[in-house]
Amino acid sequence: MSQEQQREPIAVIGTGYVGLVTAAGFAELGNEVWCVDIDASKIERLKRGEIPIYEPGLAESIAANAERLHFSTELGPALEHARLLFVAVGTPPTYSGDADLSAVHAVVDAMPVSDRHALVMKSTVPVGTGASIRRAFAARGKEGFRYVSCPEFLKEGSALADFRKPDRVVVGDDGDWAGDAVVDLYAPLGAPLVRTDVRSAEMVKLASNAFLATKISFINEIANVCEETGADVEEVARGMGLDERIGAKFLRPGIGYGGSCFPKDVSALKLLAGNSGYHFQLLNAVIEVNELQKRRVIRKLQKHLGTLVGKRITLLGLAFKANTDDMREASSLVLASRLQGEGAIVSAYDPLAEQEARTLMPGVEFADSAIGALDGADAAVLVTEWPEFQQLDWTAAGERMAGKLVIDGRNHLDPAALRDAGFDYEGVGRGS
Numbered sequence: 280m281s282q283e284q285q286r287e288p289i290a291v292i293g294t295g296y297v298g299l300v301t302a303a304g305f306a307e308l309g310n311e312v313w314c315v316d317i318d319a320s321k322i323e324r325l326k327r328g329e330i331p332i333y334e335p336g337l338a339e340s341i342a343a344n345a346e347r348l349h350f351s352t353e354l355g356p357a358l359e360h361a362r363l364l365f366v367a368v369g370t371p372p373t374y375s376g377d378a379d380l381s382a383v384h385a386v387v388d389a390m391p392v393s394d395r396h397a398l399v400m401k402s403t404v405p406v407g408t409g410a411s412i413r414r415a416f417a418a419r420g421k422e423g424f425r426y427v428s429c430p431e432f433l434k435e436g437s438a439l440a441d442f443r444k445p446d447r448v449v450v451g452d453d454g455d456w457a458g459d460a461v462v463d464l465y466a467p468l469g470a471p472l473v474r475t476d477v478r479s480a481e482m483v484k485l486a487s488n489a490f491l492a493t494k495i496s497f498i499n500e501i502a503n504v505c506e507e508t509g510a511d512v513e514e515v516a517r518g519m520g521l522d523e524r525i526g527a528k529f530l531r532p533g534i535g536y537g538g539s540c541f542p543k544d545v546s547a548l549k550l551l552a553g554n555s556g557y558h559f560q561l562l563n564a565v566i567e568v569n570e571l572q573k574r575r576v577i578r579k580l581q582k583h584l585g586t587l588v589g590k591r592i593t594l595l596g597l598a599f600k601a602n603t604d605d606m607r608e609a610s611s612l613v614l615a616s617r618l619q620g621e622g623a624i625v626s627a628y629d630p631l632a633e634q635e636a637r638t639l640m641p642g643v644e645f646a647d648s649a650i651g652a653l654d655g656a657d658a659a660v661l662v663t664e665w666p667e668f669q670q671l672d673w674t675a676a677g678e679r680m681a682g683k684l685v686i687d688g689r690n691h692l693d694p695a696a697l698r699d700a701g702f703d704y705e706g707v708g709r710g711s
């Protein structure tokens with residue numbers, strides 16, 4: 280038998296961003312992967328070779344490894360073929376800001392009480408979730424149920440690359456066969472391994488996201504002070520980032536962090552701390568700065584245009600970041616509704632996220648090109664850092680706009696080039 284054939288078959292429950300990337304990544308390594316999702320239409324599309332989300336390289340990887348990838352709405356085949364069941368279902372925020380664990384509980388309830396299987400938690404869950412799942416199994420008469428926390432750190436837009444070359448692999452377990460098997464699965468990637476207890480692994484995930492979000496809110500506040508003092512935050516971030524203790528990553532100022540993870544995980548950690556009797560003061564500020572950062576755009580527009588009533592404002596980019604079609608917690612959603620609240624007419628363009636955005640942004644006029652969206656606009660707001668906005672012929676765009684104002688929410692454009700093209704340009708903390 281070749282080494283490839285000997286690799287452990289696994290199951291992946293939930294075929295969203297994390298589940299599909301995990302499945303494709305392990306299939307690349309030679310594992311048979313049994314994927315399960317309750318969304319029948321998603322499974323049908325996957326069986327036909329259609330990939331329901333956009334993630335660079337994912338379609339190609341799934342096509343190249345199709346023989347090792349199996350898709351079903353039934354848990355049965357997964358349980359039959361695999362010992363390790365990777366759970367990658369959603370844990371969205373509830374109204375109160377806690378993580379909604381109903382999908383995780385649905386998976387736990389569907390699991391047989393068996394010695395042969397172990398749950399490997401990829402979904403982001405509050406600290407203590409592993410312990411409560413083990414208690415639930417104990418109540419079903421299964422004391423020795425195996426549970427591994429193996430949090431996922433991929434970033435959308437580079438998810439497959441992150442799987443192939445992770446900064447670290449974190450495995451939280453009781454030191455039993457299931458933890459050993461997960462360590463073996465990841466071994467070919469050669470990543471640093473943190474093997475620890477379940478609660479600490481759960482906390483590594485929440486603390487990492489909270490720290491990164493804190494870094495972003497910090498640089499956003501520095502940017503705001505730069506606007507008051509005439510310093511250029513891009514130069515400041517460059518100077519800070521070269522200090523190895525600080526590091527250059529996640530120091531890009533902008534209109535706040537969005538996406539399916541940072542907002543929900545920061546809030547979940549804050550509530551987890553609160554529920555445990557600790558007031559996590561820093562995270563309150565991180566969240567508040569992030570909310571206010573989006574609203575500063577409105578003030579910048581008003582500074583130049585006066586009232587926004589009847590003004591036509593174009594949002595360039597809608598997805599929460601470039602290279603994804605994901606609209607979850609995108610800053611564009613807040614901006615569009617605030618602009619509409621001020622009486623503005625909002626037009627928009629995004630190269631990938633339009634379809635999803637249409638369902639979330641009532642009253643917004645969508646165009647199929649940046650230049651089309653800018654037609655007749657009084658101002659453009661760059662929301663997502665798509666490379667095509669740097670390549671846009673801004674002189675031609677300016678000729679079609681009613682006013683020549685660009686608010687660059689990601690410091691993505693060249694201020695000098697825009698000013699040469701006759702625009703008023705405002706970035707975030709870029710001086711004047």
Ligand SMILES: NC(=O)c1ccc[n+]([C@@H]2O[C@H](COP(=O)([O-])OP(=O)(O)OC[C@H]3O[C@@H](n4cnc5c(N)ncnc54)[C@H](O)[C@@H]3O)[C@@H](O)[C@H]2O)c1
Binds near residue numbers: 298367401433
């Ligand atoms: N998206 C990211 O960048 C990212 C990165 C790291 C961790 N995470 C965490 O991973 C988890 C999954 O995130 P995602 O973005 O992949 O979510 P997603 O919404 O894209 O996918 C979740 C999938 O689970 C399926 N599902 C729901 N209940 C199910 C059930 N009972 N059985 C089988 N399938 C079920 C859904 O139909 C959906 O396809 C979350 O906890 C998230 O916080 C996400």
Ligand SMILES: O=c1ccn([C@@H]2O[C@H](COP(=O)(O)OP(=O)(O)O[C@H]3O[C@H](CO)[C@@H](O)[C@H](O)[C@H]3O)[C@@H](O)[C@H]2O)c(=O)[nH]1
Binds near residue numbers: 434491
């Ligand atoms: O310097 C920066 C970096 C990011 N962002 C914003 O932060 C948000 C999140 O970006 P990013 O972290 O690149 O994307 P995600 O796919 O949400 O990934 C985060 O959330 C995932 C889910 O938990 C984790 O797995 C990843 O490690 C973590 O980076 C986006 O709105 C970005 O525009 C900034 O404003 N400035």
